[in-house]
Amino acid sequence: MKDSYLAIAFGTVLLITYIIDNLLQAKKKNAGLLPLPPGPKGLPFVGNLRDMPTPEVLAAHHWAKHRDLYGPISTVRVLGNTLIILNDAQVVFDLFEKQSLKFSSRPKQYFSFELVGWKHGTGGQQYNDTLRYHRRSFARIIGTHATASQYNKLQEAEVGHFLLHVLDDPEGFREYIQKQAGSVILQIVYGYNTEQSKKDPLLAMMTKVMDDLTKSAAPGAFLVDIFPASSIAAFFLVMTVFPEVQQKAQAEIDRVVGAERLPTLDDRERLPYVDALAKEVLRWHPIVPMGVPHSNSEDATYRGYRIPKDAILLPNIWWLTHDPAVYQDPTDFRPERHLEGQDREPEFDPRRLVFGFGRRICPGKILAESSLFLNIAQSLAVFDIAKKVVDGKVVEPKVDFEDGLISHPMDFETSIKPRSPRHEELVRSIEQTFPWKESDAEVLERMKG
Numbered sequence: 001m002k003d004s005y006l007a008i009a010f011g012t013v014l015l016i017t018y019i020i021d022n023l024l025q026a027k028k029k030n031a032g033l034l035p036l037p038p039g040p041k042g043l044p045f046v047g048n049l050r051d052m053p054t055p056e057v058l059a060a061h062h063w064a065k066h067r068d069l070y071g072p073i074s075t076v077r078v079l080g081n082t083l084i085i086l087n088d089a090q091v092v093f094d095l096f097e098k099q100s101l102k103f104s105s106r107p108k109q110y111f112s113f114e115l116v117g118w119k120h121g122t123g124g125q126q127y128n129d130t131l132r133y134h135r136r137s138f139a140r141i142i143g144t145h146a147t148a149s150q151y152n153k154l155q156e157a158e159v160g161h162f163l164l165h166v167l168d169d170p171e172g173f174r175e176y177i178q179k180q181a182g183s184v185i186l187q188i189v190y191g192y193n194t195e196q197s198k199k200d201p202l203l204a205m206m207t208k209v210m211d212d213l214t215k216s217a218a219p220g221a222f223l224v225d226i227f228p229a230s231s232i233a234a235f236f237l238v239m240t241v242f243p244e245v246q247q248k249a250q251a252e253i254d255r256v257v258g259a260e261r262l263p264t265l266d267d268r269e270r271l272p273y274v275d276a277l278a279k280e281v282l283r284w285h286p287i288v289p290m291g292v293p294h295s296n297s298e299d300a301t302y303r304g305y306r307i308p309k310d311a312i313l314l315p316n317i318w319w320l321t322h323d324p325a326v327y328q329d330p331t332d333f334r335p336e337r338h339l340e341g342q343d344r345e346p347e348f349d350p351r352r353l354v355f356g357f358g359r360r361i362c363p364g365k366i367l368a369e370s371s372l373f374l375n376i377a378q379s380l381a382v383f384d385i386a387k388k389v390v391d392g393k394v395v396e397p398k399v400d401f402e403d404g405l406i407s408h409p410m411d412f413e414t415s416i417k418p419r420s421p422r423h424e425e426l427v428r429s430i431e432q433t434f435p436w437k438e439s440d441a442e443v444l445e446r447m448k449g
Contacts, residue, residue: 034306037084039066039075047077058403060289060318063087067319073305082311089326089348092315092357095302096294100358105295107312127297127359138363141188148366151188152265158184159374160262160430161196163382167427170416174233181229182206184371195439202441228371230287230408235376238281239385240397240414242333246385249274249335250419253381259422262430263377265370271377276335278373283321283350284333289407291315292356320353382423388415 042048053062063085066074072088086092095103104127142148162180166173179194182203186192194200239246252273257263268275294313301307322330326348327337337347351369355362362368379385388395397412418424 034301034304036082036308037073037075037305038070039077039085040069042077046079049078051076052078053403055403058289058318058401058407060316063290063314063316064319064322073303082308084307084311084313086313086315087319089320089323089353091302092320095300095313096315096357096360099300099302102298102300103294103296103313104359105297106360107293107295108310135359135363142364142367145366148370149265151184151367152370154187155184155371155374156262156264157434158187159371159378160434161436162375163378163427164430165196166379166383166416167418167424173236173414173416174411177232178207178229179203180375181232181371184367192440193437195441196436200439200441201445228368228375230406231281231372232375233409234285234287235278235281235372235379236385236414236416237397237399237409237412238284238333239380240387240412241399243386245277245333245335246380249277249376249380253377257381259420259426262426263374263381265374267377268370268373272339273335274377274380275373276338278369278376279338279350280333280335281372281376282354283327285401285407285409286317286321286350286354287407288354288405289316289318290405291317292360292405294357294360315357317353321350382419382427383416384419386415386417388413 040048040051043050053059064087066085067087072086072091074085074087076083076085086095106126140147142151158180161183162176165176165179169176179200183194186194186202186206192202194203252271253263256270257267263271263274291314294315295310296307296313297309299306299309307313321327324330328347338349340346351365355365355368387397395413397414398410399412400410401407402410418427
């Protein structure tokens with residue numbers, strides 16, 4: 001027993017000696033180097049573990065406080081990792097765009113990629129030849145307005161089917177948002193037609209994979225799918241809370257398009273208020289509040305600070321889209337801020353902030369934008385979205401959002417009804433314009449068998 005105690009004591013002394021030696025070596029190595037960006041003082045061994053966000057506060061709100069405390073760029077160190085928090089748009093552009101060659105990698109996430117199996121995904125790739133090949137492939141398919149426009153009719157068909165589902169089952173609108181967004185991607189990528197009358201096995205699998213990926217904090221999700229789905233859910237929440245915005249948008253649609261047909265992507269330039277509304281949805285609640293993290297492939301300096309190789313850089317997108325120096329009254333939902341007026345210029349386009357930066361900008365950005373606009377325009381054309389009334393009492397919707405890499409609106413109550421019998425007929429007519437297609441789910445099941 002005595003020998004066991006001596007062995008434990010000796011091992012402890014060796015461990016402490018090893019740690020102290022490493023700390024001294026690190027201090028010696030960093031002597032004479034530029035300082036890291038400012039940040040809270042850490043504890044020995046664990047660093048700033050106690051300074052990390054707590055579950056009751058959205059991470060983006062937590063890190064936004066660093067701007068007042070430490071300035072637009074700050075540092076925390078946690079268990080050997082260096083996290084650089086970016087709370088200023090110019091800083092983000094300087095690093096991710098002007099120095100994009102250095103700052104276009106992703107953090108090494110062994111659980112999310114090596115163990116879960118996403119190491120070959122585009123979103124989580126290091127900046128290498130494989131990533132460049134992926135992005136060139138995306139560009140050929142959906143990277144320009146010309147190439148993305150070949151899918152306009154496909155998007156119109158899927159949005160139309162979404163309207164039909166919501167007309168018959170407004171309570172299930174969240175499920176149909178996910179189905180519509182996923183159906184577009186599955187048709188573009190695989191030519192696969194989803195089940196419309198029941199749960200689709202491939203779509204269910206894809207949704208589960210994306211949920212698991214988000215929970216593992218991996219930046220590998222195909223955001224062209226997640227962006228419209230989450231933003232459309234936020235749109236329905238916003239319309240429930242801000243009826244005056246809905247009325248203005250519907251008035252523009254009625255004036256420009258009328259009630260005899262649905263708006264299309266060809267109407268986008270003639271519907272500036274609706275287009276501004278879509279931009280404001282992206283700004284008001286960015287669905288990736290802390291952005292997709294970047295990492296630098298070599299040591300770098302910026303504004304007199306040192307950014308060590310393999311640092312994890314987190315752009316606080318929520319703050320960038322709510323910076324009062326950029327957006328007047330940022331918590332207000334006001335599409336007019338994106339329109340040119342007699343005495344004002346449009347405020348900064350939030351699409352420059354929410355779709356990523358530099359060489360890691362979302363390759364499906366154009367498709368996601370057009371999908372969001374089309375969903376908003378056609379939903380407003382035929383539906384009134386309002387607060388639900390139960391037993392004569394108005395139910396106030398819950399305005400709250402999930403935390404995590406992807407931030408969806410939490411479940412909320414809303415009422416979705418046709419604007420008139422004529423608008424209901426217009427929705428019903430979609431079935432003739434875009435008939436339901438036979439699902440490929442049975443083919444998938446046969447392949448599995």
